[in-house]
Amino acid sequence: MNGQDLTRPESQKATGFAGAPPLISLKGITKRFGKVVANNNISLDLYPGRIKALLGENGAGKSTLMSMLAGRFKPDEGYIEVDGVRADFNSSKDAIKAGIGMVYQHFMLVETMTVAENVLLGQEGSFFINRREMNERVRKLASDYELEIDPAARISDLSMGEKQRVEILKLLYRESRVLIFDEPTAVLTPREAFRLFEALWAMTRLGKSVVFISHKLEEVLAIADEVAILRRGKIDAEVPRDKILSKADLACRMVGKEVLLEVDKEEVEIGERVLEVKNMTGMGLRGINLDVHKGEIVAIVGVAGNGQQELVEGVSGLRKPPEDTIFIMNKPWRKFFAEMTWNHSMSYIPEDRLDLATARNLDLVDNLLLTTRQGFTTGSILKRDKAASIAAELVKEYDVRPGRLQALAWQLSGGNLQKMVLARELYRQPHLIVAEQPTQGLDISATEEVWNKLLEARKMAGILLVTGDLGEAVQLADRIVVMYCGQIMDEFHVSDTDKLDNIGLLMAGVRE
Numbered sequence: 001m002n003g004q005d006l007t008r009p010e011s012q013k014a015t016g017f018a019g020a021p022p023l024i025s026l027k028g029i030t031k032r033f034g035k036v037v038a039n040n041n042i043s044l045d046l047y048p049g050r051i052k053a054l055l056g057e058n059g060a061g062k063s064t065l066m067s068m069l070a071g072r073f074k075p076d077e078g079y080i081e082v083d084g085v086r087a088d089f090n091s092s093k094d095a096i097k098a099g100i101g102m103v104y105q106h107f108m109l110v111e112t113m114t115v116a117e118n119v120l121l122g123q124e125g126s127f128f129i130n131r132r133e134m135n136e137r138v139r140k141l142a143s144d145y146e147l148e149i150d151p152a153a154r155i156s157d158l159s160m161g162e163k164q165r166v167e168i169l170k171l172l173y174r175e176s177r178v179l180i181f182d183e184p185t186a187v188l189t190p191r192e193a194f195r196l197f198e199a200l201w202a203m204t205r206l207g208k209s210v211v212f213i214s215h216k217l218e219e220v221l222a223i224a225d226e227v228a229i230l231r232r233g234k235i236d237a238e239v240p241r242d243k244i245l246s247k248a249d250l251a252c253r254m255v256g257k258e259v260l261l262e263v264d265k266e267e268v269e270i271g272e273r274v275l276e277v278k279n280m281t282g283m284g285l286r287g288i289n290l291d292v293h294k295g296e297i298v299a300i301v302g303v304a305g306n307g308q309q310e311l312v313e314g315v316s317g318l319r320k321p322p323e324d325t326i327f328i329m330n331k332p333w334r335k336f337f338a339e340m341t342w343n344h345s346m347s348y349i350p351e352d353r354l355d356l357a358t359a360r361n362l363d364l365v366d367n368l369l370l371t372t373r374q375g376f377t378t379g380s381i382l383k384r385d386k387a388a389s390i391a392a393e394l395v396k397e398y399d400v401r402p403g404r405l406q407a408l409a410w411q412l413s414g415g416n417l418q419k420m421v422l423a424r425e426l427y428r429q430p431h432l433i434v435a436e437q438p439t440q441g442l443d444i445s446a447t448e449e450v451w452n453k454l455l456e457a458r459k460m461a462g463i464l465l466v467t468g469d470l471g472e473a474v475q476l477a478d479r480i481v482v483m484y485c486g487q488i489m490d491e492f493h494v495s496d497t498d499k500l501d502n503i504g505l506l507m508a509g510v511r512e
């Protein structure tokens with residue numbers, strides 16, 4: 001189904017690096033945050049011309065380990081060797097000087113400047129280079145690494161995939177020899193992800209060493225030369241790619257038990273209509289008609305930026321839609337939000353869990369209270385004890401780790417924070433749930449748990465799911481709606497395999 005074949009073609013293999021000594025050796029690295037031992041005596045070698053995947057459950061310690069290699073944190077114990085020589089990094093500058101670069105999920109680009117200007121920004125001597133020369137250098141670099149981009153384009157006009165290419169070019173321009181990618185495909189479409197892989201392969205052919213962190217097992221299988229599995233701060237195993245038999249085998253090695261990678265979709269009776277979008281035009285959308293009933297999941301799929309965001313903002317109350325276009329639980333939009341109660345109404349699970357869904361400097365109890373405050377008050381008195389005991393129950397039920405109630409939101413790993421948000425929003429027993437990329441960045445066990453929770457939740461609610469992950473849409477949805485350029489291209493039942501086979505075309509705006 002719309003399957004991009006991710007396998008590495010023979011021509012993409014890096015050769016000539018067999019037997020080379022490691023570029024980087026991590027030696028007995030330990031890092032603690034208070035009582036949490038994020039990395040426990042980790043040793044790991046990175047070789048030229050090879051891609052090492054780091055795999056592990058949410059909170060296993062992957063980002064922490066790589067942040068130390070990139071100079072953002074200092075290890076409490078252990079050290080790093082570059083070309084066999086001990087190197088102590090006091091800042092990311094030191095790591096960059098040593099040829100180590102990391103591509104973060106939040107891009108650090110100047111939106112009003114061009115691609116070439118961003119790439120050369122802050123580089124020695126770049127002040128004296130004229131624009132033509134600048135563009136020429138960036139064009140040449142981009143073509144060496146198969147990173148197609150227009151050096152003169154302005155950043156603000158670029159897609160996520162293109163912006164990421166600029167971040168990569170910045171590292172390559174500085175001649176980084178080790179490139180670290182922390183969940184780089186989360187923001188990419190399947191096509192863009194494949195183009196990133198081609199660039200990674202090009203890097204290895206030129207002798208670079210790549211670290212690739214991802215929760216998507218098919219990607220890990222496609223591009224890794226070896227997989228290091230982290231569990232609870234320790235390296236659990238290092239496995240060469242050709243020893244891994246299948247996705248299920250890899251999942252099992254990672255979690256330590258068999259994982260299904262599939263959910264059972266129980267039949268649920270369809271109930272009353274909880275959302276109606278009627279001929280909505282405006283906010284970049286054209287003629288949108290959509291219904292969601294209690295008992296069903298309707299998935300909106302499409303390449304990011306085709307109107308999904310605007311639709312969600314309208315439905316969830318973040319932006320005022322045109323008059324008489326959105327009805328929630330049979331009330332006009334304005335009336336619904338004016339009268340909305342904390343429970344039995346609507347829940348919104350946004351993509352941005354750290355700033356929109358939670359308050360990063362508040363603890364878990366206060367984060368629970370963010371949207372449920374009214375449920376824990378008598379008159380004007382807040383019953384924080386009751387909130388704390390419910391929070392404790394939810395933390396247990398949703399297996400949020402570490403389950404310490406005093407933990408602040410920003411200290412949780414992505415997956416654990418998402419489980420906390422979901423726990424809070426489902427506790428409100430909503431009738432309509434708007435869930436945006438609910439499993440982005442989650443490990444396979446957490447993904448499975450979230451999928452099961454959402455399927456269970458449709459017994460009480462209708463769910464509007466916005467996802468960039470077609471696999472997720474197929475697993476969860478009853479109906480699939482494809483959006484392109486602010487319009488609905490098509491809507492069909494998930495059992496319609498003919499439509500599913502053509503979904504890639506629909507997403508690209510092609511109607512047959």
Ligand SMILES: Nc1ncnc2c1ncn2[C@@H]1O[C@H](COP(=O)(O)OP(=O)(O)OP(=O)(O)O)[C@@H](O)[C@H]1O
Nearest residue numbers: 033038058059060061062063064411412413414415
């Ligand atoms: N700055 C910090 N302060 C306190 N604890 C932290 C900090 N950064 C990470 N941790 C904790 O360290 C552990 C490892 O977190 P890390 O972010 O490295 O995990 P991860 O493997 O990258 O997880 P994910 O797959 O969810 O991104 C977690 O328990 C996390 O809560």
Ligand SMILES: [Mg+2]
Nearest residue numbers: 062063064413
């Ligand atoms: Mg991480």
